[in-house]
Structure formats: C-alpha cells, structure tokens
Amino acid sequence: MSSTEQPGPRTAVPFEVPPADRSRTAAEERLRSVSLPGLTLAVRTRPAAREGLPPALYVHGLGGSSQNWSALMRELAGTVDGEAVDLPGFGHSPPPDDGDYSVSGHARAVIRHLDASARGPVHLFGNSLGGTVATRVAAVRPDLVRTLTLVSPALPELRPQRSVISNALLAMPGGAALVSRMTRKWTAERRTREVLTLCYGDPASVSREEFEAAVAEYERRLALPYFWDAFARSARGLVNAYTVGGQHGLWRQAERVLAPTLLVYGGRDRLIAFRMARRASAAFRDSRLLALPDAGHVAMMEYPAAVAGAFRDLLGATDTGRG
Template identity: 25%
Template structure:
C-alpha cells in the first residue's frame, strides 16, 4: 500500500515492506516511472530487508515543487529527508538510471547514510561529446516534450528499454502510459539533471554497477567514467539486455545484488 511522507516542501509517495536491514529503491526518469513499476517484481526476493520504495519528486504520486535546482540534487535531499522521517539512519541504495544518479548524490553528500550502492546504468555522468543523445534518451526527451503524448510513443519507448521485445507487453505499455498522464513532468528539454562527474571521488561506499550490454539509453560506453571515478566500484555486464536490467534479467539481477549487499563472493573477490 502506498503512503506519503512529509519532506518539508512536499510529500513523497512510498511503499515500505519487509523487515531487516533497509534498502532504499530509486527509480528512473522514464515516462510513467514509479518506484513499484521499476522494482515491484524484485521485492519478493528481498523480503528479508526493509524495502523503502520511493516515487521521486515529480514522478508517480509525488508532486515536484517549483525549483531551479538540478533535479538530481533536489531529489537526493528529499530522499534523505524521507529517510529521516521514516527512521532510516543508514541503508543500502539501489537506483536505476536517474535513480542511480540520485543514489550517487546521496553517497557524495551524506556518506554516513549509505552502506552499499547498487547502480543500474546510472545517469548524472555524461561523456564529453554528448549530445548527440542515444536513441533511448531521444525518445525519452521527445515524450517529455509532447503536450499530450500518445500511447504509440510510449510503446516505442518501452520497446527500446528491453532487448527481448516480448517483454514489452500491452499491459506494461498501458500501465506506463496511464501513469505518465497522471504525472507528466513539465521540464525543460533536456532537463537540468545536474552533473555528478566532479564529485565521483567523494563516493566511499562499496559500489556495484550493473549494465545491460545492449543498453540504448545509457550505453555501456558511458560506464568507464563512473567505474574509474569511484574508488571501490565493480562492474557486472549482462548480455542480451538493455536498460531495464532489473526487469529484463530479474533472476540474475536479484542474485547478483543479494550477494553484493551481504558482502558475498562479488565483494570478497575485490
């Protein structure tokens, strides 16, 4: 059941399930994204953790107050305020795309709040030659810019997120499309997400990067700047997989992440 938490200038929607060491889950910026749409299928594998799944400001059921601050920076501060209000002193952070960037910003600014980081093709760190944008980002920005986006545009976007297009089901497209109409972000295109590159060295938390080799939104070629910028980072690459690693390769993702969060083989081999 979705609840809301007061973060001072707004309320964030969230769900809170399971018990054990906390994991905060942070979704991407794609149209129609919510915490549960990104991670609902993964949560049963993490039932031995307390799972706080957030709708970031401006997505899902969380309104975004007017701000000129970069979106990553703004969202990171509100997530930490939500952690304060929910009694979460320290947690693992799991974020994909935009949510991965928010997780990195929290680890930079509030290192005492972060135990381990799991980042799936995170944003916030662009190559020097961008734009031009990868095709997935072109579609994302085009959808955001449309006054009334179409279901066909959503279907094209969802199909770009997965290598196996059979996973882009009609039900999934409908769910994302209807959610996008409820909370269609009014943002400049491209949005002012903010640049995390200068502060990557501030991340001290053990970090696992998970990437789909065939990602067309945040391509694998963007990974080295993050991998080499974070002192304690490792990279796992899954073939035949695009941007939604946690959805398209859920069993492998769940196994890899569980091992990492408990300091298992993936961590021990470093």
C-alpha cells in the same frame, strides 16, 4: 563486450516503463504519503520476509516511478526491508513547493526522507537519473548509505547515445511544449511502445497484461497538469549537472563515494552506452560490475533475479548485510 548498434534519433518521449509482473505485486505493495516541509512523497513498500532485515531505498529514473522497482523488491524481500520512493513530480508524488527539479533538489528530497524516517544507513539503489541522484546522496551523506547499487546510472558521457541527444530537446526552453505538440496525436499505446523500444533490450518480453497496465498508467500521468513540466525540468536539471565541474562534478562525486558499489550495465542499453561501465568501474573506488549483454536500460525490470543475485554477492563480500 561492445555496445550494440544504435538506431537513429527518435522523437523524445518520457521514459515511463511498465511495472514488472504487476499482477503478482500489486496486492502485496502499499503506497503511502509522506509529508515533509515543502514536500510530499509517495513511498511504495512491500512486507519484508521477516523482522530485522536491513533497510533499503530504491530511486527510479527520469519519467519513471517507484513501480519500476517492484520486481526487484519482490526478489529481495527476504534480504532487505525495502521501500521505493516517487521523486517529486513523478509517480504519485506532487511537485515540490519550490519547483526545484535539479539533481541536487531530488537528492535533497531523498536525504530529507531518510533523515525524517531514521531508516539510514540504507542499501541505496538507483536507475538512470535515480542513479545520478543516489551517487550524489552517497557522496555528500555517506552516513546514510551502506551500499550503493546503480543500474545504468546517468553520468556524463563525452559521446552520448543518439537516443539521448534527441531526448535532450525536452531540456531546452520550450522543448516540452514542442514535444507535446509533436506527439499530441499519439495514443497512449503508441507512447508505451516507443518507451519499450527505448528502454528494454527485448521489448517483446513484456506481457500483454504488463503492457496494458503501462498504457493505463501513461494515461493517468498525461492527465496531470504538471506532467510535462516535471519531466522537462528534471531533464534540464540532469543536463545542467553534466556541465558542473570541480568538486561538485558528478564524476568527482563518484570518486568520493565510500560505500561498496554494484554497477549494472546492459549491452542493449540505448540510453547509457555500455562502454561507460569501464569508466564507472574506475571512478567508484570499491565497485564490482554486473554486465548483462541482453539487457536494456532497466535491467532491474528485465533481469531482476540476476540483479538480486549480484546484490546478495555484494553483501556477502562486504559483510554489510547483518545489520
């Protein structure tokens, strides 16, 4: 399958996408604060279907939050004991004390949380930037990862999507201030519609209730004094990670991952080209691919049942779901 034709460059906006089926998940989820030296993380949990299920951790993408995993967490509640983390500066997590928003900085935050909670090894999930972070965690700390599931991971492309090029403006010095000025008259409703168009294969599939919840969340995030800084520095950290070569290069680290890996790519993804599925399948030594022709950048939100089914197949094939 070939990737779909992409639209022209768009004005850069953060990728906060609406929580899926929030009306059914909000009452079932709990958000707690985890304090670590120099770092405070908000962690979203939902009750597991039964005791003794293997642990899982979900890591969101650039500009997103733990809410992006709510639909998949619900689908997998009978399979894993899952929790989703808000990366530093996103969701309900405050900025890190050291201001480190690099890929390695976010990976260290995940590792520190796993070490402190003693939940590892976990079934580790990541989307977009979270997929990059999860790849690095799996490469440098294989003892913490049972399986790896990557939804549209943000790994380096020689020919990036045009939408990504326009959003790279935020990673440049002064870029966040420029984008803020360019979009200062935008309402939260418009910002949300722009994000839906960018991230969803079918933006019309989002219900009015979900849209309104996303607008409210956007308004909350825009009021935070560190909103643009956290996004811009994380975007810059991702761009910088793309330029690193040698053993610390992201594709080299993908080759070092030992955990069985599920790769999920969408045919309508405007941020990560579907053609990257082939390269990723070759890089991760023990991998399988779920291709969703109609999905965009957040397949775990658009097609949670399909992603959950593929994950269960991974467990069945690798026999890692017993502990």
